[in-house]
Amino acid sequence: MISNNNPIGFFDSGVGGTSILKEVITLLPFENTIYLSDSKNAPYGQKTKEEIIALCIKNTEFLLAKNCKIIVVACNTATTNAIDFLRDKYAIPFIGIEPAxxxxxxxxxxxxxxxxxxxxxxxxxxxxxxxxxxxxxxxxxxxxxxxxxxxxxxxxxxxxxxxxxxxxxxxxxxxxxxxxxxxxxxxxxxxxxxxxxxxxxxxxxxDSGEAVAKQTKAILEKNNLIKKDAKKASHFIYINKDKTALKNLIVNDGIEVIEKDF
Known part of the structure; x- marks a missing residue:
C-alpha cells in the first residue's frame, strides 16, 4: 500500500534531471525523494525507441522497489518515447516532461x-x-x-x-x-x-523545471499523496557511474549520493 511518507521517484539518463529534482525540492521541501541517474547509459537521445523503453522499465522497477509513490520521468527523451508505455504498464502515477x-x-x-x-x-x-x-x-x-x-x-x-x-x-x-x-x-x-x-x-x-514541479504537486494532491508531516525530508541519488560530475552540480548537504551498479 502506498504511504504519504513514501518518496517521490525520479529517473534520467544521467545527472541532468537533477535540475527538475531541485525545482521539486524547492516547491515541496518536506517530501522525501529518490533520484536515479542512469549515467552509464547516457545519452538516451542516440538510442532506439525500443532501447529507451527497456531502460525506462529497468529504472521504474528500481524506484518501485524503493517504494516510490509517484515517478517523475526527468528526461525529455524518455518521456517522449516511453511515457505512454509506462502509464499503461504500471498503476503508479507518472509525471512526464516535454519541451516547452x-x-x-x-x-x-x-x-x-x-x-x-x-x-x-x-x-x-x-x-x-x-x-x-x-x-x-x-x-x-x-x-x-x-x-x-x-x-x-x-x-x-x-x-x-x-x-x-x-x-x-x-x-x-x-x-x-x-x-x-x-x-x-x-x-x-x-x-x-x-x-x-x-x-x-x-x-x-x-525550460520545464518549474512547470514540472507544479504538476508534481498537483498530481500528489489529486491522489491524496502529499506528505502529512513537516519532518525533515530525506534525499537520495543513486548513480551507476563515477559521481564526481554529479557532486559538482548538487550543492545541497541534505542530499546523499550513492554509487551503485544497476
Missing amino acids: IKPAALITKTKIIGILATKGTLNSTLFEKTSKTISKDITIKETIGKGLVELIEAGKLHSEEMNDLLLQYLNPMIKNDIDSLVLGCTHYPYLIPQIRKIVGSKIKII
Missing part, C-alpha cells in the same frame, strides 16, 4: 522559436504531435544538441569544447531571428549561464 514549445508559442513576437534538444526527443512521435498543435504562422527552428549531454556527464560544463558547441548550435538560430529558446533536455538548464552570454538578454530562455 507551447509556452514559447504564446510569448513569441517574431513568430520564430528555437529549440535545442536531443535527437531522440526531436524525432519522437510525441514531439511531432505537440508541434502540430502550434499555430502554423509560428516557425520552429530545431537543433540537435549533439555532444552536450556527454560533456555535462563528463564534468566539462565550462570547457572550451562546450562553448564551441554552443556557438555552433545557437548562432544559426540567432541569425534566424528567434526570440524564444526552448531547452528540450533536462541537462541543458545547467548551461543557461553560457547560453545567456551567447544569445544576449533579448531572447527568452524557457
Whole structure:
C-alpha cells in the first residue's frame, strides 16, 4: 500500500534531471525523494525507441522497489518515447516532461522559436504531435544538441569544447531571428549561464523545471499523496557511474549520493 511518507521517484539518463529534482525540492521541501541517474547509459537521445523503453522499465522497477509513490520521468527523451508505455504498464502515477514549445508559442513576437534538444526527443512521435498543435504562422527552428549531454556527464560544463558547441548550435538560430529558446533536455538548464552570454538578454530562455514541479504537486494532491508531516525530508541519488560530475552540480548537504551498479 502506498504511504504519504513514501518518496517521490525520479529517473534520467544521467545527472541532468537533477535540475527538475531541485525545482521539486524547492516547491515541496518536506517530501522525501529518490533520484536515479542512469549515467552509464547516457545519452538516451542516440538510442532506439525500443532501447529507451527497456531502460525506462529497468529504472521504474528500481524506484518501485524503493517504494516510490509517484515517478517523475526527468528526461525529455524518455518521456517522449516511453511515457505512454509506462502509464499503461504500471498503476503508479507518472509525471512526464516535454519541451516547452507551447509556452514559447504564446510569448513569441517574431513568430520564430528555437529549440535545442536531443535527437531522440526531436524525432519522437510525441514531439511531432505537440508541434502540430502550434499555430502554423509560428516557425520552429530545431537543433540537435549533439555532444552536450556527454560533456555535462563528463564534468566539462565550462570547457572550451562546450562553448564551441554552443556557438555552433545557437548562432544559426540567432541569425534566424528567434526570440524564444526552448531547452528540450533536462541537462541543458545547467548551461543557461553560457547560453545567456551567447544569445544576449533579448531572447527568452524557457525550460520545464518549474512547470514540472507544479504538476508534481498537483498530481500528489489529486491522489491524496502529499506528505502529512513537516519532518525533515530525506534525499537520495543513486548513480551507476563515477559521481564526481554529479557532486559538482548538487550543492545541497541534505542530499546523499550513492554509487551503485544497476
